[in-house]
Amino acid sequence: MGIEDFTYEEYGGEVGDIYYVLKLREWKEYSAKRISLPAPTVKVAVVAPVARSGSPPKPQTKTHTVVAGDSLWAIAKKYYNDGSQYPKIYEANKDTIDKRNKGTGNPKYTIYPGQVFNIP
Template sequence: MGLFSFIKDAGEKLFGTSKDVQAAQAEPAKLPDLNAKAGSAIKTYIETQNLGIQNLAVQYDGASGKVTVTGAAPSEEAAEKVTLCCGNVASVTSVDNQLSFPPGTASQYHDVVSGDTLSAISKKYYGDANQYMKIFEANKPMLSDPNKIYPGQKLRIPAA
């Protein structure tokens, strides 16, 4: 799928704080262990989404904030959701999604800004504000409520 960029300070707090990351960068000897723990936390988070990923492997590089994920996804949609799972975690700045999947229709992505709603995003991409549930469904289970999106979050916009 490729490399996707994300906002470092937005997202789920699965491991430590930005102060913890800075402290780890100051002590390079601790970085490999912290990277392994962070990778494991992200992998566990992906697995809890029940996306059907086989042979999932997650590597996290705290120095760059990059997550690399490998394995096999049952669909392009599942692979895209894995990208969002990884990228919408605090301290992650980019995701290199190397998952394999059967061919399908590509989606777009939207970076949420202040004032965005799923209806407004739906109007922008589909020309119809009432199609917001399509976006909500495409981002489940990362989204639990159509009214709970936040600036800096990246959303998957499925093809019309």
């Protein structure tokens, strides 16, 4: 807190009465603050291919269950080592993401804990 302006006045009639006006300014620190979040728990299910006679094995499908604090960027960073690849995950799971966001007014990339995404 700091004093921005200080004035005083004396009025006739009452001897010794002095009227003060103080204008105060509140100072707030606007620097960035560092916070630490707990490491998210990630569940990954890997489906092993089943070998059938005469047919090639199917490629493995990775899934990711969203936990609090996850973002598409963080998930892409985890699986591709490049967060900017998040549109791949969005496109592969667009129906799931858009269905949950419908009517909420949230941005289209908003995800929620418990959602299970396929990782292409």
